[in-house]
Amino acid sequence: MRRTKPLAVVAGAALFALAACGGSGGSGEKNPSSTRTFTKEGEVTKDATRQGPAPDISGASSGGTITVYLPGxxxxxxxxxxxxxxxxxxxxxxxxxxxxxxxxxxxxxxxxxxxxxxxxxxxxxxxxxxxxxxxxxxxxxxxxxxxxxxxxxxxxxxxxxxxxxxxxxxxxxxxxxxxxxxxxxxxxxxxxxxxxxxxxxxxxxxxxxxxxxxxxxxxxxxxxxxxxxxxxxxxxxxxxxxxxxxxxxxxxxxxxxxxxxxxxxxxxxxxxxxxxxxxxxxxxxxFKFNQDQSKVDQIMLSDNTESQTSLSTSLGSNNYEKANTQMGDRLVQQSDQCVSYLSPDYTKITDINVRKALAYAYPYQDMWLATGEVPGVTRVPANSIMPPGMAGKHEYFVDGEQFTYSPDKAKALLAKAGYANKPYPITMVYYEPDPLAVAGQKVFEKGMAEAGFKVKGIPVQTSPYNVWLNPDDKTNKQLNLRGVNWCSDWPSALTMLPPLLRTGAAYNTAQFSEKSVDDRMNAIPSLPLDQQADAWGSLDEEIETKYFPIIPTAFRNDLFVFGSKIGNPAGDGQIGAPNYKDLYVQQ
CATH class of the missing domain: 3.40.190.10 (Periplasmic binding protein-like II)
Known part of the structure; x- marks a missing residue:
């Protein structure tokens, strides 16, 4: 399931791809500290006998209006x-x-x-x-x-x-x-x-x-x-x-x-x-879409009348320490089975060394900070297509180590691919209505330039997905770098690998196509149930180490900010959103 929020970049938008590792982007800034533990997704259990009505939430009251801000x-x-x-x-x-x-x-x-x-x-x-x-x-x-x-x-x-x-x-x-x-x-x-x-x-x-x-x-x-x-x-x-x-x-x-x-x-x-x-x-x-993160943070941290019955689906990195200190359980940190990826166009960027160079050229820390994320909290270095905690996930590194921002390694790989004498051209889109996406684009272009790439960023006024998913879109035809931000639809890699990498899949923004991979993806669901998880994990590792068609850039966590009069503040770890079903306004 995709994320709609087009914050940072990658293909021009954002959280879609915050690239592959927790290395420094050159700023030398330290990660904000966190004394909190995340609300874990945990395993999904089943109760086939559950009937209505739903049990009352302790202390809940009726009435009032809940306002939800969705920054960017x-x-x-x-x-x-x-x-x-x-x-x-x-x-x-x-x-x-x-x-x-x-x-x-x-x-x-x-x-x-x-x-x-x-x-x-x-x-x-x-x-x-x-x-x-x-x-x-x-x-x-x-x-x-x-x-x-x-x-x-x-x-x-x-x-x-x-x-x-x-x-x-x-x-x-x-x-x-x-x-x-x-x-x-x-x-x-x-x-x-x-x-x-x-x-x-x-x-x-x-x-x-x-x-x-x-x-x-x-x-x-x-x-x-x-x-x-x-x-x-x-x-x-x-x-x-x-x-x-x-x-x-x-x-x-x-x-x-x-x-x-x-x-x-x-x-x-x-x-x-x-x-x-x-x-x-x-x-x-x-529900208020496309909100400015800095303005929303100001509202939510003020505890004024407007903020008390509101919630925000994100929090800017510059306000994390303040919120972490003063908000108590109204700042909910939710772990999700979500991953951000860069998607080099497999039909255009055909050399795996160039794709690996992109992974070393992404200025991770600087990008995360520029786009309002909290390194080590809302973004964690990623090393696989499958997210942490998913059954069958293998621990491996595509290039023998966790990708970090390294212009020298990126340039060496570009030289190996035959691009030593001039910058490798990248064309992408970014979501211009969001100030954080614009800020992220500037950081992205600077970091890529230092690593041997020349980026052409095309501003768009609509969600980048509307461009990426339309094969007839004139802008999309120009692109050789896109992205995708993906969450599991349920606790199985069946909902991660095929939607992103099967030939012709809607969210295969890399345009990846290999018949042997398609055949494996078609065969795994027919295996005995107890063999399927490891088979998906093995295929994940094989795809990335052999082809490296998409670059896992970050395992994602979320910060939800709840007003002081919102009762039962909590996240829904299955879908990676606030738990709207059980919220109420304290009277």
Missing amino acids: DPGPDSMDPTGGWSVTGNSIQQALTSRSLTQYSRDPKTGQMVLVPDLATDLGSHNDDFTEWSFTIRDDATWEDGSPVTPEQVAWGIQRSMDSDTFPAGAGTEYSQTYFEGAGEYKGPYTEPKAKWNGVTVDGQKITIHMAKTFPDMDYWGAFMAMGPAPLGKASQPPDYGKHIMSNGPYKVESFRPNEELTLVKNDQWDPASDPARHQYADKWV
Whole structure:
């Protein structure tokens, strides 16, 4: 699942790639100290018997408005659940507006995320080889107009996820179009309106999903809002539906201005008895996208009336020590299974020595500081595609050591590749509306120049993903360096390697393609379950040491800042966002 926040750089935006190591970028500044421990993601457990209503949060009260500031984050362009595959959009909608087959609930004692039922009455049942999954849809869930959510609408929502042309950045491009019946052949209801698809069948309240290949993770995939209902027919016609969605969660949309603001109000047709994990404490939510980090920090540290009922999804590095001292448990440090990568274009930067030179040319510490990150806290040196704690992860170093900023090593590798006499040209985009991205671009260009590269940065006003993911975009065709910021969709490397490196994958921004790698990725899900994790770890190491198509630049952690009247401040380690489901305003 991608991060939408285009802060730093890499391909012109940011957190997408804060490069590979904790070495100095030349400033000599020391890392800010931290006496805190991060809230760990931990392993996801399952509770198939959980039923609504969700247990009350101790001390919670109803009423009030919660304002969420998202610095440097443009947010979703559309709210269509089928097209959602970003941390920002999915974390908001899956918690507050858009239900699915399954969902996550945070255990208040352990902080662990627990997979529990949502619109399904349990976590589903399957046949012996995981090629058929059945879910019974509860009969007491409703839309915001009071009409019932039906199994037919759930089946229609799932069918929409097969349409990769209509939803090219949606998660269905990776999971539905790989594992569901008709994968690679059926093009979806909008692209192929006259074609018949039998991938989902309905029998009373039960839906059955038929697979093209074994898929033991369907209960996890069921937690995505793409695996939820959509109104039948023209009522959910894209792209208009993404501007005016129908809610079936505790909140509904009052207004939505993409890249600016989203306002949610209580959905009076939502029945808490139908929902095992969500609450409806606040009267209203206001999400403010593309905010200036320095201004937000000033608000949140002031403890004035405006800040008390607000929260911020990030904190600038220059304010970390102050916040760490004065905010107590209102500064939440959340560990996530998220990694930032640089993505050299594999079809243009064909020499692995140049790709390794890029890894040594990235000014890590200076970039992290320039873009508002806290070295050693929100950014930790990375050495693999898979994040820490993921089952099967191997410990290895591509070049025999952790990459650090080293202009001399970068120049030596460029010389080895035949580029000793003139700078190697790099073309990328950066997100101009964010002052931190602009600052990061300047640091990036300076560090790269000292290491033998010449960078052409193209400013863009939209999220860099809108450029990177459009093969017909004129600017994208000029680029030889992009990036991606990726979080696991559930605790498996199945959600890391194939989405980023399979030929033709939506978020394969490196344009990497090797048939032997594709064949391995296709084969691993059919292995015995107890062999899959190590097989993914071995493939991770082989891809990076043999091809080095993407440069893991940082393992990511998050800082969330909560106002003094926001109750139950906590993060959701599964998706890497605040735990919106359980927040309230203290009265």
